Amino acid sequence: MIPYGKQNISQDDIDAVVKCLKSDFITTGPKIPEFENALCEFSNTDYAVAVSSGTAALHCAMVALGITKGDEVIVSTLTFAASANCIVYQNATPIFADSIENSLLIDPVDVERKITSKTKAIIAVDYAGQPCDYDALRTICDKYNLFLVSDACHSIGGSYNNKKTGSLADITCFSFHPVKHITTGEGGAALTNNEDLASKMRIFRNHGITTDYRQRELNGAHYYEMTQLGFNYRITDFQCALGISQLKKLNLWIEKRNQIAEIYDSAFLELKKITPLYNNENVLNAYHLYVVKLDESLNRDAIFLKMRNAGIGVNVHYIPVHLHPYYKNTFATTEGQCPVAEEAYQHIISLPMFPSLSYDEILYVIDSLSKFSNI
Ligand SMILES: *Cc1c(COP(=O)(O)O)cnc(C)c1O
Numbered sequence: 001m002i003p004y005g006k007q008n009i010s011q012d013d014i015d016a017v018v019k020c021l022k023s024d025f026i027t028t029g030p031k032i033p034e035f036e037n038a039l040c041e042f043s044n045t046d047y048a049v050a051v052s053s054g055t056a057a058l059h060c061a062m063v064a065l066g067i068t069k070g071d072e073v074i075v076s077t078l079t080f081a082a083s084a085n086c087i088v089y090q091n092a093t094p095i096f097a098d099s100i101e102n103s104l105l106i107d108p109v110d111v112e113r114k115i116t117s118k119t120k121a122i123i124a125v126d127y128a129g130q131p132c133d134y135d136a137l138r139t140i141c142d143k144y145n146l147f148l149v150s151d152a153c154h155s156i157g158g159s160y161n162n163k164k165t166g167s168l169a170d171i172t173c174f175s176f177h178p179v180k181h182i183t184t185g186e187g188g189a190a191l192t193n194n195e196d197l198a199s200k201m202r203i204f205r206n207h208g209i210t211t212d213y214r215q216r217e218l219n220g221a222h223y224y225e226m227t228q229l230g231f232n233y234r235i236t237d238f239q240c241a242l243g244i245s246q247l248k249k250l251n252l253w254i255e256k257r258n259q260i261a262e263i264y265d266s267a268f269l270e271l272k273k274i275t276p277l278y279n280n281e282n283v284l285n286a287y288h289l290y291v292v293k294l295d296e297s298l299n300r301d302a303i304f305l306k307m308r309n310a311g312i313g314v315n316v317h318y319i320p321v322h323l324h325p326y327y328k329n330t331f332a333t334t335e336g337q338c339p340v341a342e343e344a345y346q347h348i349i350s351l352p353m354f355p356s357l358s359y360d361e362i363l364y365v366i367d368s369l370s371k372f373s374n375i
Contacts, residue, residue: 002361004289005176006354008253012044013245020241022135027236028213035187038247039174043156043166045191047198050240051205054153054175054188056233056247057275058086058123061171061190064200065121065147066122067092072118076106076125077227077320078341081127083151084321093331095119096322098338102278104128104291107340108136115140122149126155129257129286130276134160134168149173153188156181157254159285165286166191171201176239180288181253182246184239204326205233219249256355257287264290264351267366273298273375279324290353293344298373302349307349312365315350 020031067073069091074086077096087094098110122141124132132150141148150169152158158165166172171194174180176187189313190201206212208230211258216224221278261276266275273295279285294300300316305315322333322343335342351365 001311002311002352002357002365003354004315004350004352005179005331006250006356007183007184008354008356009183013242016241016245017079017357019237023237025214025237028234030214031235031237031240031244032235035243035247037167037190038244039191042247042250043164043172043191045166045172046193047195048189048191048290049201049205050187050189050196050235050243051233052188052235053186053233054173054177054180055082055086055192055319056205056231057173057175057188058082058149058151059089059171059231060084060201060204060233061149062090062092062121063204064190064192064197065149065173067120070118071118071120073121073123074111074114075123075321076118077322077338078104078127078318078344079108079125079151079321080153080318081321083119083123084327087123087329091348092120093118094321094327096320097122097336098335099341099344100343101340103130103280104277104341104344105130105132106137108133108140110338111137112140115146117146119144119146121149122152123149124169125151125153126158126286126293127214129154129158130277130279131155131160131165131168131283132156133280137169147171153180154288155286157250157284160208161282167193170194176243176246181257181286182243182250183234183344184243184246187235187239187243203227203289207216207229207232253355254284254286257353258285260291260353260357261285261287262353263359263362264292264366267370268292271370271373271375273373274369287353291317291348291350292369292374293347294349296347300349303369304349304373307368310368312368316345316348317350318345
């Protein structure tokens with residue numbers, strides 16, 4: 001089976017982890033700030049807080065921005081559930097925004113339409129790896145005094161107006177799950193240029209305690225204070241050792257992903273019933289996913305099954321979050337609230353996309369998809 005995404009672990013990664021395991025610290029040691037600094041340098045952002053998952057990073061963002069009961073946060077609906085769940089963790093209300101038809105990115109016009117006096121923030125998801133329209137979103141946030149959060153779990157290494165993801169919003173969240181661009185097993189990070197927000201997220205990831213174990217060791221002190229309720233969202237040193245090693249290869253992998261996308265794009269240019277997502281001119285797409293829309297005359301689910309039976313691990317990203325039973329039952333969300341995303345969901349399919357995908361595998365995917373689409 002050719003999967004839709006896959007991690008890439010080589011000997012240098014393994015060596016880095018083993019070296020860390022043999023060192024004095026396997027958690028909350030020197031590899032944490034080293035990884036955070038590498039992330040800052042990579043994305044040209046001032047502060048990074050490494051945590052145990054992308055979901056934890058999103059939760060940290062909500063806490064740092066003071067999102068609480070009674071608040072509304074507008075979030076893309078065409079995303080993984082975690083993008084919205086972080087709002088609910090804070091007992092706030094998620095309001096789902098529709099997508100732009102050709103790119104499937106969050107639609108700033110729909111966002112503005114859904115703002116109320118309770119709206120506190122927007123979570124924009126860089127769907128499939130393409131950064132959203134951050135200029136338009138920033139204009140809206142300035143106009144209504146809202147915070148902007150970027151769920152960049154698909155777009156690390158991508159850029160918008162030549163600015164890397166990481167500092168395009170007030171807080172940007174990355175995931176290092178194995179299916180994403182770089183991995184730490186499980187892991188994530190929240191990045192910001194605001195020192196106060198970074199400090200709040202550091203405290204929240206460590207039970208709400210104001211110093212961590214290593215700081216106290218360095219100071220020779222035992223005293224610590226818990227100033228608020230936090231979680232244990234820490235990441236380990238050996239995970240960060242892996243992350244540091246992986247990050248060195250990210251630019252090369254983004255290039256590879258773009259080369260694969262070009263091969264797909266040029267093949268589908270000929271096939272009118274298969275349409276790749278539209279890329280805006282001012283972006284570098286990080287291509288976490290390669291998504292195409294199938295023509296309405298085609299049966300997506302039948303093609304999905306045929307592709308799977310042919311050994312191609314296609315997928316569908318995503319069921320719009322507002323259509324999940326939990327959201328319908330808890331927030332009374334309904335069909336029709338985000339018609340563009342709901343319609344797109346019926347026709348999209350994600351094709352294999354990862355740096356080690358071979359040319360022959362790409363051609364096999366293209367041939368199979370055109371064969372099963374009868375074109
Ligand atoms: C993967 C992902 C997350 C969650 O990341 P985890 O590290 O799995 O917790 C959140 N949002 C989006 C868009 C993702 O793709």
